[in-house]
Amino acid sequence: MSNNRPTGQQTLPNMPTHPTQTDRDAAPVAPAPRAGANVVPIRREALKVACSSCNLRELCLPVGLSDGEMQRLDTLVESRRSLRRGESLYTFGEVFKSLYAVRTGFFKTRVAAADGRDQVTGFQMTGELLGFDGIGTERHTCDAVALEDSQVCVIPFAQLEALSRQFGELQRQLHKVMSREIVRDHGVMLLLGSMRAEERLAAFLLNLTQRLQARGFSGSSLVLRMTREEIGSYLGLKLETVSRAFSKFQDEGVLEVKQRQLRVLNEDALRQLVSGTVC
Amino acid sequence: MSNNRPTGQQTLPNMPTHPTQTDRDAAPVAPAPRAGANVVPIRREALKVACSSCNLRELCLPVGLSDGEMQRLDTLVESRRSLRRGESLYTFGEVFKSLYAVRTGFFKTRVAAADGRDQVTGFQMTGELLGFDGIGTERHTCDAVALEDSQVCVIPFAQLEALSRQFGELQRQLHKVMSREIVRDHGVMLLLGSMRAEERLAAFLLNLTQRLQARGFSGSSLVLRMTREEIGSYLGLKLETVSRAFSKFQDEGVLEVKQRQLRVLNEDALRQLVSGTVC
DNA sequence: CGCGAGCTTGATGCCGATCAATGCATGTGG
DNA sequence: CCACATGCATTGATCGGCATCAAGCTCGCG
Numbered sequence: 309m310s311n312n313r314p315t316g317q318q319t320l321p322n323m324p325t326h327p328t329q330t331d332r333d334a335a336p337v338a339p340a341p342r343a344g345a346n347v348v349p350i351r352r353e354a355l356k357v358a359c360s361s362c363n364l365r366e367l368c369l370p371v372g373l374s375d376g377e378m379q380r381l382d383t384l385v386e387s388r389r390s391l392r393r394g395e396s397l398y399t400f401g402e403v404f405k406s407l408y409a410v411r412t413g414f415f416k417t418r419v420a421a422a423d424g425r426d427q428v429t430g431f432q433m434t435g436e437l438l439g440f441d442g443i444g445t446e447r448h449t450c451d452a453v454a455l456e457d458s459q460v461c462v463i464p465f466a467q468l469e470a471l472s473r474q475f476g477e478l479q480r481q482l483h484k485v486m487s488r489e490i491v492r493d494h495g496v497m498l499l500l501g502s503m504r505a506e507e508r509l510a511a512f513l514l515n516l517t518q519r520l521q522a523r524g525f526s527g528s529s530l531v532l533r534m535t536r537e538e539i540g541s542y543l544g545l546k547l548e549t550v551s552r553a554f555s556k557f558q559d560e561g562v563l564e565v566k567q568r569q570l571r572v573l574n575e576d577a578l579r580q581l582v583s584g585t586v587c
Numbered sequence: 588m589s590n591n592r593p594t595g596q597q598t599l600p601n602m603p604t605h606p607t608q609t610d611r612d613a614a615p616v617a618p619a620p621r622a623g624a625n626v627v628p629i630r631r632e633a634l635k636v637a638c639s640s641c642n643l644r645e646l647c648l649p650v651g652l653s654d655g656e657m658q659r660l661d662t663l664v665e666s667r668r669s670l671r672r673g674e675s676l677y678t679f680g681e682v683f684k685s686l687y688a689v690r691t692g693f694f695k696t697r698v699a700a701a702d703g704r705d706q707v708t709g710f711q712m713t714g715e716l717l718g719f720d721g722i723g724t725e726r727h728t729c730d731a732v733a734l735e736d737s738q739v740c741v742i743p744f745a746q747l748e749a750l751s752r753q754f755g756e757l758q759r760q761l762h763k764v765m766s767r768e769i770v771r772d773h774g775v776m777l778l779l780g781s782m783r784a785e786e787r788l789a790a791f792l793l794n795l796t797q798r799l800q801a802r803g804f805s806g807s808s809l810v811l812r813m814t815r816e817e818i819g820s821y822l823g824l825k826l827e828t829v830s831r832a833f834s835k836f837q838d839e840g841v842l843e844v845k846q847r848q849l850r851v852l853n854e855d856a857l858r859q860l861v862s863g864t865v866c
Numbered sequence: 867c868g869c870g871a872g873c874t875t876g877a878t879g880c881c882g883a884t885c886a887a888t889g890c891a892t893g894t895g896g
Numbered sequence: 897c898c899a900c901a902t903g904c905a906t907t908g909a910t911c912g913g914c915a916t917c918a919a920g921c922t923c924g925c926g
Contacts, residue, residue: 484723490768498704551875815904827883827907828881829905834907847905
């Protein structure tokens with residue numbers, strides 16, 4: 309075994325450029341709130357963040373912006389917020405004011421039903437945007453929870469709208485991101501509506517590795533940030549079923565599974581299982 | 588039985604203000620194309636349509652616009668398109684140029700998997716918008732099919748973007764509609780991921796009656812525009828299961844089912860089944 | 867060291883898929 | 897107008913995949 313250092317709190321496996329310590333430059337101005345507590349944990353950093361110098365600019369909202377446009381975007385994204393594992397970035401019913409861009413860390417979003425059932429609607433990693441659910445009603449309609457210590461850029465939405473009225477390219481980019489979110493949801497609906505357990509898990513893993521690869525990671529070796537139960541909730545399965553599917557993949561030599569450490573041994577086998585997914 | 592006139596091609600049951608004849612003012616400039624054919628059926632009407640005088644303006648994109656803004660919107664929405672039952676408004680892979688607002692009729696959108704499986708991702712009725720799936724990739728990522736003879740307003744997206752750069756209220760409205768689409772999709776994910784057959788059908792029916800009510804219909808008596816199979820595809824069930832659930836509801840006195848003619852006898856019973864859905 | 871959260875694995879049962887037959891409404895051509 | 901075809905819906909019988917229940921296991925941590 310080459311790479312089994314359980315480094316406690318890594319942000320992502322083999323992160324090429326980022327520090328593994330998310331809180332390095334974050335002043336702990338508030339005591340760590342309990343996870344799930346409904347008080348909004350205030351921990352903002354006024355320190356200047358520039359999209360134009362962010363190494364995520366090719367993944368995040370600024371994609372395709374000119375230098376001038378990006379500098380204007382900089383004036384808008386002026387604060388960050390750090391969250392500890394388990395903290396909520398926002399919760400259902402909270403007034404919507406901002407979108408958030410994940411700088412480091414990992415999130416899940418979930419909707420809750422009245423009777424306690426809930427459904428994970430997505431996992432968000434570095435460079436992905438959160439909060440679109442709140443625009444329609446001006447209140448958030450789901451919870452966003454950090455699955456590890458994380459940091460987000462705060463993007464005040466009213467200002468983003470104002471700026472995107474000036475810059476067509478920014479406007480276009482915003483619309484594209486929202487549209488892709490809709491398309492992604494349709495893909496999940498297809499998955500939930502018509503695939504069987506192993507197909508779902510295969511689709512999930514392929515999606516995950518693809519996104520990790522887009523961020524410079526290996527794509528064959530990864531560490532899951534979420535529990536079997538959270539995967540199950542996302543895929544419409546029980547945690548036992550997820551576990552069994554992992555074991556089956558391992559037996560078949562498709563995957564190497566050590567708790568949350570995964571290695572994809574036969575990507576084609578996964579791909580074959582889902583030869584049915586759109587895009 | 589009071590109301591069982593099978594009037595062939597009604598657009599919606601008991602439509603209060605609209606003519607039941609969708610094609611009344613539509614010159615049939617093209618021969619009726621076959622359903623499912625991949626050629627885009629061209630049947631546009633140059634005749635002027637004014638959002639400002641449309642009786643759907645309270646349901647559609649113009650919600651909340653001032654008179655001045657709406658008149659500008661009028662200059663943009665200049666053509667309509669009529670489709671026969673079974674025709675596609677757009678199909679997967681087609682270049683995205685416009686959004687569409689349903690004026691009369693009823694649509695489904697579906698994504699297709701490589702192996703033939705497909706998933707209905709939504710049903711759209713009067714006043715609802717179609718086409719957001721295409722913005723992200725500039726090509727449509729699903730098919731939109733008319734479930735009855737229908738008419739849509741064509742909204743060229745580049746022009747809509749330009750106009751929404753001038754009018755903050757229009758921009759805001761567009762963002763809201765897209766956000767609500769995302770929220771709706773999350774609701775469907777919850778449904779597909781965690782509800783059982785009868786709960787899914789109940790949620791579906793409640794959603795349908797609610798939207799019909801918002802359009803001035805009774806909410807207890809409705810005609811389904813889609814087959815059992817399409818309902819099943821939307822809900823992640825087989826058509827037999829949908830049929831059985833309908834029968835069960837009928838046995839329990841919750842519903843009166845005569846083919847596609849439905850009457851809700853006990854709405855609370857339906858509501859109780861889904862006391863778990865968000866929003 | 868022992869606790870607990872998360873994971874694995876087995877045994878059993880149920881919900882919904884599948885297969886199959888029939889019924890019903892609409893449309894078509896003889 | 898009837899015979900027939902066709903598409904859609906209903907209903908029954910059977911089967912299988914996944915949920916459920918239950919028991920250990922692993923690993924990190926106080």
